[in-house]
Amino acid sequence: MTSTSLDIVAIGDAIVDVFATCDDAFLEERGFAKGSMRLLTTDEARDLYAAMGPGREVSGGSAANSMAGAAALGLSAAFVGQVADDQLGAIFAHDMRSLGVKFATPLIADPPPTGRCLILVTPDAQRTMSTFPGASHELTPAALDPELIRSASVTFLEGYLWGPERPRAAMLEAARIAHAAGRTVAFTLSESLCLGDRRHGVLGMIEAGTVDLLFGNEEEVRHLTGCGDFAECVESLSKHVATLVITRGARGAVAVESDYLVEIPAAPVERIVDTTGAGDLFAAGFLAARCRGRPLRACLETGSIAAAEIISHFGARPEADLKELAGL
Amino acid sequence: MTSTSLDIVAIGDAIVDVFATCDDAFLEERGFAKGSMRLLTTDEARDLYAAMGPGREVSGGSAANSMAGAAALGLSAAFVGQVADDQLGAIFAHDMRSLGVKFATPLIADPPPTGRCLILVTPDAQRTMSTFPGASHELTPAALDPELIRSASVTFLEGYLWGPERPRAAMLEAARIAHAAGRTVAFTLSESLCLGDRRHGVLGMIEAGTVDLLFGNEEEVRHLTGCGDFAECVESLSKHVATLVITRGARGAVAVESDYLVEIPAAPVERIVDTTGAGDLFAAGFLAARCRGRPLRACLETGSIAAAEIISHFGARPEADLKELAGL
Numbered sequence: 001m002t003s004t005s006l007d008i009v010a011i012g013d014a015i016v017d018v019f020a021t022c023d024d025a026f027l028e029e030r031g032f033a034k035g036s037m038r039l040l041t042t043d044e045a046r047d048l049y050a051a052m053g054p055g056r057e058v059s060g061g062s063a064a065n066s067m068a069g070a071a072a073l074g075l076s077a078a079f080v081g082q083v084a085d086d087q088l089g090a091i092f093a094h095d096m097r098s099l100g101v102k103f104a105t106p107l108i109a110d111p112p113p114t115g116r117c118l119i120l121v122t123p124d125a126q127r128t129m130s131t132f133p134g135a136s137h138e139l140t141p142a143a144l145d146p147e148l149i150r151s152a153s154v155t156f157l158e159g160y161l162w163g164p165e166r167p168r169a170a171m172l173e174a175a176r177i178a179h180a181a182g183r184t185v186a187f188t189l190s191e192s193l194c195l196g197d198r199r200h201g202v203l204g205m206i207e208a209g210t211v212d213l214l215f216g217n218e219e220e221v222r223h224l225t226g227c228g229d230f231a232e233c234v235e236s237l238s239k240h241v242a243t244l245v246i247t248r249g250a251r252g253a254v255a256v257e258s259d260y261l262v263e264i265p266a267a268p269v270e271r272i273v274d275t276t277g278a279g280d281l282f283a284a285g286f287l288a289a290r291c292r293g294r295p296l297r298a299c300l301e302t303g304s305i306a307a308a309e310i311i312s313h314f315g316a317r318p319e320a321d322l323k324e325l326a327g328l
Numbered sequence: 329m330t331s332t333s334l335d336i337v338a339i340g341d342a343i344v345d346v347f348a349t350c351d352d353a354f355l356e357e358r359g360f361a362k363g364s365m366r367l368l369t370t371d372e373a374r375d376l377y378a379a380m381g382p383g384r385e386v387s388g389g390s391a392a393n394s395m396a397g398a399a400a401l402g403l404s405a406a407f408v409g410q411v412a413d414d415q416l417g418a419i420f421a422h423d424m425r426s427l428g429v430k431f432a433t434p435l436i437a438d439p440p441p442t443g444r445c446l447i448l449v450t451p452d453a454q455r456t457m458s459t460f461p462g463a464s465h466e467l468t469p470a471a472l473d474p475e476l477i478r479s480a481s482v483t484f485l486e487g488y489l490w491g492p493e494r495p496r497a498a499m500l501e502a503a504r505i506a507h508a509a510g511r512t513v514a515f516t517l518s519e520s521l522c523l524g525d526r527r528h529g530v531l532g533m534i535e536a537g538t539v540d541l542l543f544g545n546e547e548e549v550r551h552l553t554g555c556g557d558f559a560e561c562v563e564s565l566s567k568h569v570a571t572l573v574i575t576r577g578a579r580g581a582v583a584v585e586s587d588y589l590v591e592i593p594a595a596p597v598e599r600i601v602d603t604t605g606a607g608d609l610f611a612a613g614f615l616a617a618r619c620r621g622r623p624l625r626a627c628l629e630t631g632s633i634a635a636a637e638i639i640s641h642f643g644a645r646p647e648a649d650l651k652e653l654a655g656l
Contacts, residue, residue, distance in 0.1 A: 020426075054396070054423040054645060057385035068382070087415040087441070095382040098348075113415070317382060 005151045007075040007291040011171050012063025012158030013136045014081030014105070015115035016088045017276070018055040019314055022120045027128055034122065037129040037160070037192060045132035048118055058315040059095035060117055062188065063158035065277045065316045069284025069306055071099045072322040075291055078102035078148055084135040088114035105143050108135050119276055125311070127276040137164040141173040149174050150181040153291060156283070159190030162202070175210050188283055189216035194223035206240050213243040215283045221246055245300070247282050253300050264300045267308035277316025281306040288328055302326045333479045335403040335619040339499050340391025340486030341464045342409030342433070343443035344416045345604070346383040347642055350448045355456055362450065365457040365488070365520060373460035376446055386643040387423035388445055390516065391486035393605045393644040397612025397634055399427045400650040403619055406430035406476055410467040416442035417463070433471050436463055447604055453639070455604040465492040469501040477502050478509040481619060484611070487518030490530070503538050516611055517544035522551035534568050542569040543611045546576045573628070575610050581628050592628045595636035605644025609634040616656055630654045
């Protein structure tokens with residue numbers, strides 16, 4: 001077995017977030033469901049951007065945010081994601097590397113450009129995301145470095161990137177490599193994956209044993225399983241994954257391993273400014289504690305602390321000293 | 329005389345700011361004077377960026393920040409500045425236009441790329457700026473729309489852009505057009521202009537009657553005039569400009585028109601987070617009140633309120649409802 005020189009490697013969207021504030025009417029006029037994520041075509045992205053207020057650009061991407069958090073929590077982390085050879089791609093790469101996250105996915109030289117996510121934050125701190133995935137969805141299995149996957153204790157896969165075919169193939173290949181090397185595969189659900197007929201494919205992948213550690217929020221697991229009762233959701237999913245972690249917003253979080261269930265309340269937050277990245281940082285905190293050998297309850301608590309930090313300010317990348325906050 | 333359809337048009341650097349936090353040691357290792365601004369070559373910009381922490385990108389530029397503030401305060405504003413046909417240029421243009429600031433300077437298609445300013449913010453909220461001007465210094469008199477200049481009550485010129493030859497020629501041409509149409513020319517000093525032999529050229533331009541309304545901070549006017557005594561600085565400069573406005577940081581601000589001198593204390597700020605843009609927003613507030621016909625003291629007070637808002641958060645573009653705050 002290759003020795004593990006990395007704690008974690010993630011595969012996900014490589015995009016730059018563009019944050020702007022708006023009022024509820026702006027969302028309503030466009031028929032955007034608050035708190036949702038939708039994909040945009042090039043034309044839709046151009047039109048929405050033109051209508052938006054002034055933006056603040058911060059590197060984003062769900063699993064990439066998790067890796068930024070993992071690095072801030074002291075893990076050795078790597079990220080695999082596709083950017084183009086352009087200014088936003090250079091910004092994304094700089095922001096990853098400056099946090100100490102290994103990022104070496106070869107650039108694509110041709111269009112599409114580096115992806116971006118237009119994030120509209122309403123006065124109630126909710127974020128509504130419109131993603132122009134751009135280069136991010138051009139990730140193929142050929143971009144993977146098998147040695148990198150084998151060298152990491154955990155391979156972390158992002159639900160948002162599960163939709164398009166080639167990135168899905170890359171993630172399945174990464175899971176295969178990781179399992180062949182005796183590593184853990186983690187997967188984080190996204191709402192869009194769990195709706196309609198699509199959920200059957202995701203359930204099939206989970207039932208096939210691809211995922212050892214599954215992250216999701218309450219709404220996602222309800223949609224995915226089709227269960228009305230939360231206890232039933234938990235039971236039906238926990239049969240197929242060694243560790244199931246479900247966040248419940250203000251109601252805290254729950255984790256299940258076989259017959260052992262742990263629940264914790266949410267960490268207190270003085271003022272919620274922007275909920276973008278809450279789930280991403282919860283996963284980062286959970287995984288950081290896990291890679292440091294902490295028990296299940298401590299993993300949930302660290303996730304909760306990291307999520308509380310991220311929702312107290314704009315943007316989905318940590319600003320405070322997370323390692324200090326989490327006591328890791 | 330053309331009728332004035334605009335309150336103000338500014339000519340300045342068109343750049344995107346990249347904000348990152350750092351400690352004092354990072355500045356000391358590189359010999360950066362805290363609070364200063366220096367220009368970078370392409371190689372220097374690459375090396376410094378590689379060494380910096382993760383960034384947040386926000387459109388910047390001194391006079392451009394002032395126009396963002398002026399628009400937020402309800403003025404009709406336009407901006408003239410040079411960006412390239414690239415992603416950062418598109419971000420800059422979007423951010424200006426989404427605030428309602430008219431921005432129609434033709435793009436340059438060839439390198440250099442759109443300029444950026446690497447802003448290192450230390451824990452004491454001071455900002456140290458390293459500017460890679462890029463396309464910004466490629467502005468020429470040919471980029472001016474004389475009708476736009478004639479249509480504005482005030483033409484506002486940025487000291488940072490006075491250094492390079494072609495932009496300086498563009499600003500002198502704009503001042504000539506403005507004066508020929510009976511308009512007011514405002515100029516904001518920058519520290520680098522006021523040091524060494526360079527100050528003689530700036531003094532010469534002021535003595536020649538190019539400037540009706542001069543903005544500067546205490547340090548700038550001391551360097552520019554070479555006077556040790558503040559009252560002497562004020563006297564020597566106020567002879568040449570109809571209105572002289574000097575900001576003094578925590579000590580407030582002073583304005584002089586002929587024999588009339590007004591002083592005000594600084595507006596209270598709960599917590600200073602980042603001083604970037606304080607002078608830019610002071611000028612915006614002063615000009616907004618002036619264009620609304622307010623007396624000199626009220627102009628200083630509005631400047632002070634706008635500056636206080638900007639230093640209470642990261643970035644040099646307003647986040648709060650400035651119009652409401654300033655009571656305009």
